[in-house]
Amino acid sequence: MKQSLAVTNIVYAVGLTIWQVVQAYRPTPKIRLSVMGLVVLQIGTVLMAALDGLSLLQGWRPQEMAVHLAYLAASLLVLPIMTFIGLAGRKEPNYFVLAIGSAAVVVIVVRLLVTGGA
Template sequence: MLTGFAVVVALASLAVAGWCFVQAARNRPPRRPLLIGLAVVELLLAAQVVIAVVLLLSGQRPGSMVTFLAYLVGSLLVLPLGAMWALAERSRSSTVVLGVACVTVPVLVLRMHEVWGGAGA
């Protein structure tokens, strides 16, 4: 895993999470700019998948392949699932759901990084 890129993904996700929580505090439902922010984070996560696939094809391996792949797939799914919920409900609480989904992403990225680093352990 590329540590620098993982940090960028985590920080971008936390920035969008903060934006979500500010919007929720202002009693605002999710709107297009916020959804665009989510899309940017999702694109970063897709790029992380490409990086992981390239590293795997080059012969590098995580400590536990199954665990790594579960976190990788989970990181890709959490934002779209949160967005589906938010678009179905369009309320203040759905903005909070998006914030929670965005806070989940750095946790998943951190765990992926830890599992990848465990290859030598």
């Protein structure tokens, strides 16, 4: 189940990244849809981290625990930080920063899969 959730998060984050780039070039971008998409992605990463944390509590251990825990923490922190930076603009949000944040989630989730966590 964890692997299918990780793959779902990856596919969704890639689609969201493309959406954010398209929004950056639109004359009238839709900020509410972008933020809602980021919220759904964050819920997916929190669910994935919770399942991974439960498997760690049940006794499963990755080969490199410190690296795995660092990726797990990064998966939870990178999207809120990048969203805050992207929405902190004075006139309009920076959709490229939001796209980089969702692309970073893709890389982090793939690394979690490689380290054996997801």
